[in-house]
Amino acid sequence: MGSEWQGLCHEGPQRHRFDKLALLPILKGERVQDQPLAIGAAGLEPRRVVPTMWSNSGRKPLAGAKNRLRDDFFAMMLAFLLCRKRMLLMHRENLQLFFVVANTEAIAALVESIYQLLCDGFALLDFAMESKLVRFLGSIRLAVPLLVAIAVILIGATFYESEVGSPTVQREIYKSAWFGALMFLLAVNLGISTLSRFPWKGPRKIGFALTHWGLIVIIAGSAAVIHLSTEGMLLVRTDSAPGSQIRIEGDLLEVVAPDQTRQQTDIFIKPDGAVYPRQFGGLSLLGYSDNAIKTVQFTNDGVVDNLAVKVQLHSDRMGQTLERWLAVAPAAYSQMDIGPAHLELFAASDEAELQQLLRAPSPEQNPMGTLAIRQIAGQSRDRTIDVEPTVGQTLALSPDLALTVVNVWPDFRLGSDGQPTSASDQFRNPAVQLLVTQGDEQERWFVFGKAGLPPVRSNDQIALALTYEPPAATPTDYFRLVAAPDHQIFYAAASSKGFKSGELPPGQSISPGWADFQISLVEQLDHAQVQRQIVPVMPVAAGTMAAEGAPALHVATPDGQDFWLPWGEPTALATANGEYFAAFTPKLLELPFYVKLNEFIVERNEGSESVAMWTSDITLFDPQTDTAAPRSVWMNHPTWFRGWKLAQASWNPGDLQQSTLQLKREPWWVTALTWTGSLLVVLGIVVMFYGPSLVKRWRQWTRSPQTEPEPPMDEGSEEKAVGTIPILAVFGK
Amino acid sequence: MKLTTFLIGLVLGALLLVWPISQWQPDGLDSLRSLTVQLDGRKKPLDTVAQETVAKIHGSTTYQSAEGTREDALSTYLAMWFNTRNWNEEPFVLVSYRPLKEAAGLDIERKQFTFQELMANRELAAIVGEAHRKELNEVDLSRNEREALTIEGRLNLLYQSVGDRQLPIVPHPDDRKGKWGSLDETTKLYSPEQAAPLLAAFAMMQQTLLQGGATHIPMVASLAEQLKAGLQQLSPDIYPTDAVMGREVYFNHFHPFAKAWQLYAIAFTVLLVSQWIKRWNIYWTAIGLFTTGIVVQTYGFFLRMQIADRPPVTNMYESVVWVGFGIMAIALLLEVFSQKRFYLLAAAPLSVVCLVLADSLPAVLDPSIAPLVPVLRDNFWLSIHVPTITLSYASFALALGVGHVALFNYLFTPQAKQRIKTLSQLNYRVLQVGVLLLTAGIILGGIWAHFSWGRFWGWDPKETWALIALLCYLAPLHGRLVGWIGDFGIHVASIVSFNAVLMAWYGVNFVLGTGLHSYGFGTGGSELLIASVVGLDLLMVLATAARHYGWFKRSEPLTTVENL
Incomplete structure (x- = not known):
């Protein structure tokens, strides 16, 4: 046969x-x-x-x-x-x-x-x-330099990461094509070297093959985890409807060109504001600002009499030129804050008002505000005290009721040590700390200036109502434009360097005294009408800009016009060739089910405020099968639903009604790959390192089951080999 | 014979454990020590509170007062609690960072300062103020400012501890996790009749101590017993049993980790002697002593796990102690198989250094048992991932030790070829253990990350550095297979690659300061010291390499007497 x-x-x-x-x-x-x-x-x-x-x-x-x-x-x-x-x-x-x-x-x-x-x-x-090439690809001569190269790249990457942050490094290195290619090369190297040692005979080779195949599987699995999984955050609240839309990291740009073609891409923004890709859907992406505000443009098409002026602020030292519109109406545009400085526009109806507006500011009446005291039980009248002179003083309100003003915090915060402190001298979140004494009872009070914030008090025994009226927030630095009845423009400028006022003819620059800023009048419209526009906010002085802006993307149309796209709002861009529609939006994904937060439970360590665990008690609704599943999610204990993994991500210590969940989905085979690979590698290493000697021992043992295996080397030769003690050989010679 | 000498070693070790006998004699203060305090999220005995407080403020658990008397943590703490000294003028607060002392105009040579000196120091106050401002604005702090905040913390703790009426020692009436009250708050939780005897006992303790200071401490023993019994009576179900608190007091005083390093040091000496004087044949005695050390340390971990109710390695202090343990355990295991002595000779000094460091730097490696952050809670993977990965660090540390022994040989006795050969085989075996454990540890970490963060691998810096460390060992091991590096190269690699382990273990949190693993690993510091030690070591390696390869040897003259 x-x-x-x-x-x-x-x-x-x-x-x-x-x-x-x-x-x-x-x-x-x-x-x-x-x-x-x-x-x-x-x-x-x-x-x-x-x-x-x-x-x-x-x-x-x-x-x-x-x-x-x-x-x-x-x-x-x-x-x-x-x-x-x-x-x-x-x-x-x-x-x-x-x-x-x-x-x-x-x-x-x-x-x-x-x-x-x-x-x-x-x-x-x-x-x-x-072939030579393939032999080289599978050789250890390639493997060692490859390992060294990967190690060096990774070392560089971690240091780079501490400079620029994780998203940039993820994008530029770990998820980049060239790093993927390097990993692929490693996998090829592993694969060919393993194949070329076929057949895998004996424990050492079996271990070798297991380990190296396992590594290939892990590399494949990890690559799949990074590239194929979907991950997003879902913010849920106990007092709101079930949510099903998760926020995925990154932003999206969607463009509808004049010919109605619709395109969409991921936008990556580096920390320095550079935007990738640079071109998309006919638009050039010029830059990004995470602090842009909506402002307006005015045209002279209005029917009613409405004054608008465009002023230019220029600083040589900061290399900045800003232009801003101010208008009498709508009222929202009659004043604006640029950093610590304040711009405002008034129209004076007569000469007297004009003089009044151009007068130097008078010193503050109550520089630290006033405190209104109302005794709920007692007979005495309500009274109001000026805070400034009373700081550190004790006031007797009635024979047994006394009040001490301990401190005033203009910008109240709790420091990292839990102690109250003031973040600045500006009355942004003013609070008064008081000590109220009635007989033996002592209470510490914090009364806040912001409306709607009830006082924080150490106890609830004393019947007293206190309200704190902080000083009227007149900015110390302001630039006021006043239009006389004949439409001539005057200015009044106050700064820490003094006060000045006068006429402001178009084109002439005034130094208001804020650093080296110069202000000039660029344009004046008498029948102004609003047109909306987005502009980025430039910090006037480093660190002083209040963070009230929203992110915006700076784009240019093919005909050279540039626009700012506000985040999350579709915008129409009018160009000579027609209208583009562009939307710069967060990346969102609709889940196939709804998540409702029933309760958010925070457990604390006994007797302290530190958090032991937080748990989201949720219900998951599946609209297709019309079922609801109650689940609990806490740290290290995620739950799975319809292929999605829900894990507790973060919480808001100030609001225990909300919770942020992380949702993640990856194909089952990806998980299977990594786990299989892991098992193979560990098993392989054990077999490779310890298999041969175990097999040897096993053979010895089966051959002569009654005698103990001999120690690998006999005592005599070892003694000879050791000689003097190596460490002390230093002294021996 | 082997067995006999081994047993002798064991017995000797056990004797050393119970020595000195005085540590077992009761001094009557046990009820004071085991008085339960609910602090920092758990119930602990007053003894622990005393040790932690004194160590945190003073940097050491014993205090040598201005008069020169040395006092233990408990009596120092009692002096604070009952305010029996003028704490304004005791040089008690540790300020160790030199640049800060310079900036604040403090005496550079002194280590401890008085409360008054520091509180009155304007420069220091200015630095602290600046630090707070920066924290609020989320600006990165300078090293000086971080240190200044630590000092502020110490001052606050001292201020709070002196004459402390707020110490929560009164149990909650019914809730096991409820907030405990201070003695002054007893009447809020219980009736005045219940509170009165407690307050009286406390007042009498204070009187006694105020009159006689530290010398009267034995006299408060009976009062303390009354106080404790009274507190226990208030809420017998909630108040922890004596056994639980006693266990922690016992752990504090038995000090198993210190006992372990002492045993290792003695065993190391015995092993050296056994090398010298062959007749005595005390090799197995040394092994016995090492075994006792391992047993004591294991027992220590067992106690600590029981007290803290969590896996053995959760913070930097524990990881250092665990690595010390791992080095010794792996060395002993390999020694039993190979019996070449070098493992133990290389391991013992390293292990002792680890344990002594952990013991003597409470300000850097904080030994206190604090509740875990939520991420680490209730977690099966923590209890296997971290010990595995730290054991791999331990075996690489052992390889570092063996590498050093080998390099010394290359440097001083290069003719001992056989010994050097043996050493490289030994080193290879340790590296194998390390590679296996590190791979397993990384993979276990991946599995944990899969559960906790939803991905197996995400290039987090700690993950990445563990991988880098692995690559740093794999590259030379593979290079050896092609013959690019020989035995000498493996020894050098085992020393040089350990820097990657150091980085993964310690550096990622402090040097890079980013990533998801940043919880639970304390503050940094001493980067410079570590960097210089590493630098010196690398110089040594370089010198050996120069000698081995003969870089600086003058070329031999071609004609010599021999070859003529």
């Missing part, structure tokens, strides 16, 4: 190819009867016939044609792998291969073609294995 199969693996021009003709009869099932049939290799007698799971006789009668097809395919694969020339040469003595193939024509034809394909593939691979 053996000689019949000579052709299977004969040497020839196509060295590794099976002889199809020789195989076909089997494939067609001519010889396949009830008995499993073995295929032997060249020149060998098949030694044994083993019924395998693919054997005809062993197959369950119920298995359908589909299963058969699959089984037969696997059978072919096995036969093929085992019959490869290499295998024959190396394992001639061990070769016992057996399989049975299908007995239907169709399957035979299919299998034949697949088989042909595989033959060619493997022949090519075998051929390739012998």
Whole structure:
């Protein structure tokens, strides 16, 4: 029988190819009867016939044609792998291969073609294995420099990350194409080196193969995790409707060109404001500001009499020129704050009012505000005290009721140590600290200037109502433009350097005394009408800009006009060629279910304020099946629902009604890949390092079960080897 | 014979443990020590409170007062609690950072200063004020400012501890997790009749101590017993049992980690002697002593885990102690298989250094047991990922030790070829252990991250550095296979690559200061010191390499007497 199969693996021009003709009869099932049939290799007698799971006789009668097809395919694969020339040469003595193939024509034809394909593939691979390049790709000579290079890149990346932050590094290095290519090269190196050491015989090689295959699987899995998973944040509140829209990291730009083509892309913004991509949908993306405000442009098309002026602020030192519109109406545009300075516009109806507006500011009446006291129980009248002179004083309100003004915090905050402190001298969040004494009862009070904030008090025993009226916020630095009845413009400027006022003719610059700023009147409109526009806010002095702006994207249309797109608002951009619509929006994703926060539970460590655990008690609604699932989510204990993983992400210590959940979804096979790879690697290392000696010991033990294994080296030679103590050899010589 | 000498070692170790006998003699203050305080989110004995408070303010658990008497933490704490000294003028507050002392115009040579000196120091106050302002505006603080905030914390703690009437020692009536009250608040929780005897006992304790200071401490023993019994009576279900508090007091005083390093040091000496004097044959005695040390340290971890009710490694202090343990345990295990002595000789000094550092720097490596942050809570993976990864650090540290022993050999006895060969085999084995543990640790971390952050791998700096450390060992190990580096190279690699481990273990949090792993690992500092030690070590490596490769050797003259 053996000689019949000579052709299977004969040497020839196509060295590794099976002889199809020789195989076909089997494939067609001519010889396949009830008995499993073995295929032997060249020149060998098949030694044994083993019924395998693919054997005809062993197959369950119920298995359908589909299963058969699959089984037969696997059978072919096995036969093929085992019959490869290499295998024959190396394992001639061990070769016992057996399989049975299908007995239907169709399957035979299919299998034949697949088989042909595989033959060619493997022949090519075998051929390739012998080429120099492939050998190098799989060699340790490549592996070591590669490992070193990756280590060096990673070291650089972590230091770079501490400079520029995680998103940039993720984008520029870890998720970049070239780093991916490097990882791919590593995987190729691992793969070829493992293949070239086939067959993996003996514990060391088995361990080696397991580890290296495991590493390939992990690299593939990790790449898949990074590139194929979806992750987003969902903010839920106990007092709002169920949410189903998650916020995914990153921003989106959607552009509808004048020809109605719609395009959409991810926008990446580096910390320095650079925007990627630079061109999209016909627009050039020029830059980004995370602090842009909406402002207005005025045109002179109005029907009613309405004054608007455009002023220019210019600073050489800061290299800045800002232009701002002020208008009498709408009222919102009659004044604005630029950093600590204040710009305002008034129209005086007569000469007296004009003089009044241009007068220097009078000193503040109550520089620290006033405190209104109302005794709820007592008979005494309500009274109001001026805070400034009373700081540190004790006032007797009634015979047994006294009040001490301990401190005034203009910009009240709680410091990191939990102590009250003031963040600045500006009355932004003013608070008065008081000590109220009634008989033996002592209470500490914090009364806030902001309306709607009830006082914070250490106890609730004393019947007293206090309201704090902070000083009227007149900015110390202001630039006031006043239009006389004849539309001539005057100015009044106050700063820490003094006060001045006078006429403001167009084009002339005035120094209001704020750093080296110069203010000039650029344009004046008498019938102004509003047009909205977005402009970025430039900090007037470093760090003084109040953060009230929103992000905006700076784009230019093909005809050279530039616009600012506010974040989250679709905007129409009018150009000569037609109108573009562009929307710079957060990336959002609709979930297939709804999440409702029932309760947010914060557990504290006993007797202290530090948090032990926070738990979101949620209900998940699936609208398709109309089911609701109650779940709890806490740190390290996520929950799974419809393929999504929900984990507790963060919370707001100031608002226990809300909770932020992290939602994540990745294909199941990605998880399976990484876990399999992990298992393979660890197992492989154990086998590789400790397999050989364990096997050795096992053999020793099985050979002579009654004698203990000898220690690897006998005492005598060891003593000789050790000699003097290495550390003390320093003194010996 | 082996067994006998081994047993001798064990017995000797056990004897050293119980020595000195005085540590077992009761001084009657046990009820004072085990008085329960609910502080920082858990119930702990007064003894722990005393140790932590004194260590935090003073930088050490014993205080040598101006008069020269040395006092332990408890009596120092009692002196604060009952305000029996003029704490304004005791030089008690640790200020160790030199540049800050310079900036504040303090005496550079002194380490401890009085409350008054520091409070009255305008420069210091200005630095603290600036630091607070920066914190509010979320600006990064300078090192001086961070140190100044630490000093402020110490001053606050001292101010709060002196004459402290707020110490929560009165149990909550019914809630196991409820907030405890101070003695003054007893009447809010209980009836005045219940409160009166407690207040009386406390007042009498104060009287006694005010009259006699530290010398009268034994006299308050009975009063303290009354006070404790009274407190226990108030809420017997809530008040922790004596066994629980006693265990912690016992842990504080038995001090297993200190005992462990002392045993290691003695065993190391014995091992050295066994090398010298072969006749004595005390090798196995040394092994016995090492074993006792390991057992004591294991016992210490067991106690600490019981007290804290959490896995063994959760902060920097614990990781240092654990690495000290790991080095010794791995060395002993490998030693039993190889019996070449070098493992233990290399491991013992490293392990002792780790444990002594952990013991003597309470201000940097804080040994106090504080509740865990939520991320680390209730977590199976924490209890296997962190110990595995720190054990891998330990085996790499052992490889570092073996590498050093080998390099000394290259430097001083390069002719001992056989020994050097042996050493490289030994080093290779430790590196194997390290690679296995580090790989397993990284993968376990990935699995945890999969649960906790939703991804297996995300290039977080700590993750990345663990991988870098692994690569730093894998590259030379693979390089050896092609013959690019030989035995000498492996020894050098085991020393140089350890820097990557240091970075992953310690540097990521302090040098880079970013990433998700930033919880629970305390403040930084001493970067410069560590950098200079590393630098010196690398110079040593360079010198050895120069000698090994003969970089500075003059080329031999071609004609010599021999080859003529």
